[in-house]
Amino acid sequence: MKSWQFLITSSSEFILLINIVLSLVHRWKDWPLLKYFSWLLFFSLIVQVIAKIMWLQRMNNLPLLHLYTLGEFVLMSLFYHQMFKQNLIWAKNIRWFIAIVMALILTNSIFFQPITVFNTNTKTLTQVIYIAYAVGFFLNATHHQTESYQNVLKTINSAILLYYTGSLFIFMFGNVLLGLEQRHNLFWVANALLYLIFQLLVFTAIWQFRQTKSTYS
Amino acid sequence: MTIGILIMLSLALAFIVFFNRSQRKILAEQMRMQQLRLEHQEALLYNNIKTQEEERKRIAKDLHDEVGSKLNIIHLNLHRLKKNAAASPLLEETVSDIFGAINDTINTTRRISHDLLPPTLENFGLADAIKELCDSYQRTSALDLQFDHVQSEGRPIEKMVEVNLFRIIQELISNSIKHGHASQINIRLLANNKELRLEYQDNGQGFDPNQLKKNTGLGMQNIESRLQMIQAQHSIDSQPGAGFSLSIKYPYPNDPPSLSR
Incomplete structure (x- = not known):
C-alpha cells in the first residue's frame, strides 16, 4: 500500500512541477485571475519539498501543515477575490473575512491543536470555505460567460471542488487516521489519488489556457 | 468514512455536470437571441435601403412625369409667346430670359431625376x-x-x-x-x-x-x-x-x- 501511495504522491508532485513550469512559461502571474493560483501552486511545491526532506530526516513535518493551511487559505481567498470582486458584499467584507479566518487558524494552532499534531479543525474549516468558493463560482458562472478564460476557470474550479470535497472527511479525521494501523493507509492513498486528479485537472486548465491564448492573440 | 467520501465526491461531480449542462443551455439561448437580434438588424437594414430606393424611384418618376412634362408645356407656350413678342423688344428680352431659366430648370430636373434613378440602369x-x-x-x-x-x-x-x-x-x-x-x-x-x-x-x-x-x-x-x-x-x-x-x-x-x- 505504501508503495502505491509513494508512486501516486511522486506522480502528483511531478505533475505539480510541470504545472508550475508551464504556468511560468504561459506567464499566469501576468493574468490577474490566475496570478494567485499560480502562486498557490508554487507555495505547494515548496512546502511539499520541505515536508519530504523533513520526512526523510525522520522529523515531524506537521508544523508545515499548519503553515500551509494559513498560506493556502490566503492565496485561495485572493484567487477567488479576483473572480468575486464585482460583488459588492464580497468586496466590502473580504478583508475582514480573511483576517477573522486567519485569526482562527492561528488561535487553533496556538491553543487547541499545537503545531506537532494534525490541525483537523482548521483544515476542515478551510476546506468547507474552498468548497463554498467553488460552488459560489459555479452559481455565478453565467455572469462571467463572456470571460475569455471561462473554460480555464471552470476546470480549475472543478479541480478544487473535487479535491476538497473528496478529502474533506480524510482531513476531518486526520488525527484518528494517523493513529490507525498500516492497512488504514488506504485513506491517504485516496487523498494522494485525489491530489493527482487535482494536478491533472490543473494541467488540463493550463492546456486550455494555451489554446484560448492562441485563439485570442 | 469511505461512504462519506464517495457521497461527497458524487455530489461534487453531479454539481459540476449539472452546472456545465445548464451553462451550456444558457449559452445556447444567448447565442440564439444574438442571432435573432442580428437577423432583426439585417431585416431593418434591408428595409431601410429598400425604402430608400423605392422613395428615390418615386421622386425620380414624379420629377420626370409631373414636373418635367409641365416644364415642357411651359417651354412650348414660351415658344408661342416669343413669336408674338417680336413687336416689343422689352417683352422679347424678358421671354428670352425666361427661356434660359426654363431650359436650366428642365436640365436640372432631368439631371436630378437621372441621379436618383438612372433610366439606363432601369432599362439596360x-x-x-x-x-x-x-x-x-x-x-x-x-x-x-x-x-x-x-x-x-x-x-x-x-x-x-x-x-x-x-x-x-x-x-x-x-x-x-x-x-x-x-x-x-x-x-x-x-x-x-x-x-x-x-x-x-x-x-x-x-x-x-x-x-x-x-x-x-x-x-x-x-x-x-x-x-x-x-x-x-x-x-x-x-x-x-x-x-x-x-x-x-x-x-x-x-x-x-x-x-x-
Whole structure:
C-alpha cells in the first residue's frame, strides 16, 4: 500500500512541477485571475519539498501543515477575490473575512491543536470555505460567460471542488487516521489519488489556457 | 468514512455536470437571441435601403412625369409667346430670359431625376449604367475613368442587386474624388456563370485599412451595409499614398432570379 501511495504522491508532485513550469512559461502571474493560483501552486511545491526532506530526516513535518493551511487559505481567498470582486458584499467584507479566518487558524494552532499534531479543525474549516468558493463560482458562472478564460476557470474550479470535497472527511479525521494501523493507509492513498486528479485537472486548465491564448492573440 | 467520501465526491461531480449542462443551455439561448437580434438588424437594414430606393424611384418618376412634362408645356407656350413678342423688344428680352431659366430648370430636373434613378440602369442593366456614369464623369471633369466589362456566361441578376452595386460604384467614385484626390480610376465588371465580380481601383491618396476598421465613415458604412444586404463578399486593399482598391464578389444564388423588373 505504501508503495502505491509513494508512486501516486511522486506522480502528483511531478505533475505539480510541470504545472508550475508551464504556468511560468504561459506567464499566469501576468493574468490577474490566475496570478494567485499560480502562486498557490508554487507555495505547494515548496512546502511539499520541505515536508519530504523533513520526512526523510525522520522529523515531524506537521508544523508545515499548519503553515500551509494559513498560506493556502490566503492565496485561495485572493484567487477567488479576483473572480468575486464585482460583488459588492464580497468586496466590502473580504478583508475582514480573511483576517477573522486567519485569526482562527492561528488561535487553533496556538491553543487547541499545537503545531506537532494534525490541525483537523482548521483544515476542515478551510476546506468547507474552498468548497463554498467553488460552488459560489459555479452559481455565478453565467455572469462571467463572456470571460475569455471561462473554460480555464471552470476546470480549475472543478479541480478544487473535487479535491476538497473528496478529502474533506480524510482531513476531518486526520488525527484518528494517523493513529490507525498500516492497512488504514488506504485513506491517504485516496487523498494522494485525489491530489493527482487535482494536478491533472490543473494541467488540463493550463492546456486550455494555451489554446484560448492562441485563439485570442 | 469511505461512504462519506464517495457521497461527497458524487455530489461534487453531479454539481459540476449539472452546472456545465445548464451553462451550456444558457449559452445556447444567448447565442440564439444574438442571432435573432442580428437577423432583426439585417431585416431593418434591408428595409431601410429598400425604402430608400423605392422613395428615390418615386421622386425620380414624379420629377420626370409631373414636373418635367409641365416644364415642357411651359417651354412650348414660351415658344408661342416669343413669336408674338417680336413687336416689343422689352417683352422679347424678358421671354428670352425666361427661356434660359426654363431650359436650366428642365436640365436640372432631368439631371436630378437621372441621379436618383438612372433610366439606363432601369432599362439596360448594370454594365450600361456604369458605362454611362463613367462617361458623364469624363465629360465634366479631368478624371481618367476606365470601365471594362468582361462577360463570358453572365446570368441575369436581381434588380435590387444591380441597384446596390451601382450605388456602391457611385459612392466609391465620389470618395476617390473627394477624399482620395484620385486622377485615374479603373473599374472592371466580370461575369461568368457562377459569380459577378466588380473590381475598383484608384490612384488616390489611399489610407490605412486598420484605421478604417476603427473609424468607418458614413460612406463606407453605407457600402458595407449594401454589400451585406446583397450577401456579397469584399476585400479592401489600400496603403497611405498607394491608392485604393476594392474587390466585390457576388455569387449567384442557387435559384435563378426572377426576370421581372
